[in-house]
Amino acid sequence: xxxxxxxxxxxTDSPEKVYEALATIDGxxxxxxxxxxxxxxxxxxxxxxxxxxxxxxxxxxxxxxxRVSWKVVDGPEEWVGTTVDWDLRQDGDYTIVMFKHGGWRExxxxxxxxxxxxxxxxxxxxQLVETGAGAPSPRDxxxxxxx
Amino acid sequence: xxxxxxxxxxxTDSPEKVYEALATIDGxxxxxxxxxxxxxxxxxxxxxxxxxxxxxxxxxxxxxxxRVSWKVVDGPEEWVGTTVDWDLRQDGDYTIVMFKHGGWRExxxxxxxxxxxxxxxxxxxxQLVETGAGAPSPRDxxxxxxx
Numbered sequence: 271x272x273x274x275x276x277x278x279x280x281x282t283d284s285p286e287k288v289y290e291a292l293a294t295i296d297g298x299x300x301x302x303x304x305x306x307x308x309x310x311x312x313x314x315x316x317x318x319x320x321x322x323x324x325x326x327x328x329x330x331x332x333x334x335x336x337r338v339s340w341k342v343v344d345g346p347e348e349w350v351g352t353t354v355d356w357d358l359r360q361d362g363d364y365t366i367v368m369f370k371h372g373g374w375r376e377x378x379x380x381x382x383x384x385x386x387x388x389x390x391x392x393x394x395x396x397q398l399v400e401t402g403a404g405a406p407s408p409r410d411x412x413x414x415x416x417x
Numbered sequence: 418x419x420x421x422x423x424x425x426x427x428x429t430d431s432p433e434k435v436y437e438a439l440a441t442i443d444g445x446x447x448x449x450x451x452x453x454x455x456x457x458x459x460x461x462x463x464x465x466x467x468x469x470x471x472x473x474x475x476x477x478x479x480x481x482x483x484r485v486s487w488k489v490v491d492g493p494e495e496w497v498g499t500t501v502d503w504d505l506r507q508d509g510d511y512t513i514v515m516f517k518h519g520g521w522r523e524x525x526x527x528x529x530x531x532x533x534x535x536x537x538x539x540x541x542x543x544q545l546v547e548t549g550a551g552a553p554s555p556r557d558x559x560x561x562x563x564x
Binding site for chain 2: 366
């Protein structure tokens with residue numbers, strides 16, 4: 271098993287806005303993809319759609335201002351069964367976000383791509399909280415060609 | 418052992434410019450850090466310096482337009498002994514760059530940070546080749562606070 275790991279520091283005086291960006295449909299649509307639907311509650315499923323396809327995430331844990339966890343229940347074969355965890359803590363003027371997309375079976379080329387792409391989406395989430403505007407799909411940062 | 422993996426696609430008609438960005442001191446200074454010195458030849462050491470510190474990399478492999486490999490011989494404790502590999506291949510109008518910073522002993526918080534930071538530097542390298550201007554330190558993209 272191999273994992274994609276990231277960390278960003280979001281300039282904000284409490285973790286509430288970051289939590290909101292991760293735990294609400296409107297928040298998620300503000301940095302990941304415009305086309306986000308579903309129920310962000312434990313046991314609920316969120317549907318994230320992008321021009322090339324998408325992911326369905328079951329929400330497995332929601333701890334306000336602390337933690338958001340999902341399990342991938344539909345999407346690309348490599349993603350199904352993997353987990354995505356977001357852990358938040360406050361450090362002075364920054365909310366520190368620790369990210370893990372865990373449980374990849376093999377470090378395939380697509381995993382390399384997703385690692386870079388996740389970094390750009392974390393930066394989009396950081397921008398959303400800090401400035402009010404992220405770069406969700408289809409206005410996302412391109413790391414390769416149509417991606 | 419855990420690895421940081423990334424992949425970008427650089428729009429360019431051959432891998433030569435990407436190789437030059439990775440295998441020459443001027444190229445490296447154009448996207449990673451202004452303060453890059455040393456000898457980019459097998460067995461040579463390249464010194465990368467940033468405001469908070471730096472890394473010394475021994476060049477272990479150089480295959481024109483194909484591969485660049487380094488071994489970290491000095492720097493933060495977590496980095497020493499790790500390896501950095503860049504593999505290039507052409508796919509139509511893009512040079513595909515597969516990146517691996519391998520051999521981390523533990524998935525520590527600093528590794529999470531370095532994973533995100535590497536992604537922003539790979540995007541800086543992509544911009545350098547595509548537009549002629551990257552974002553090397555000290556004009557690098559900040560992913561947290563002084564980083």
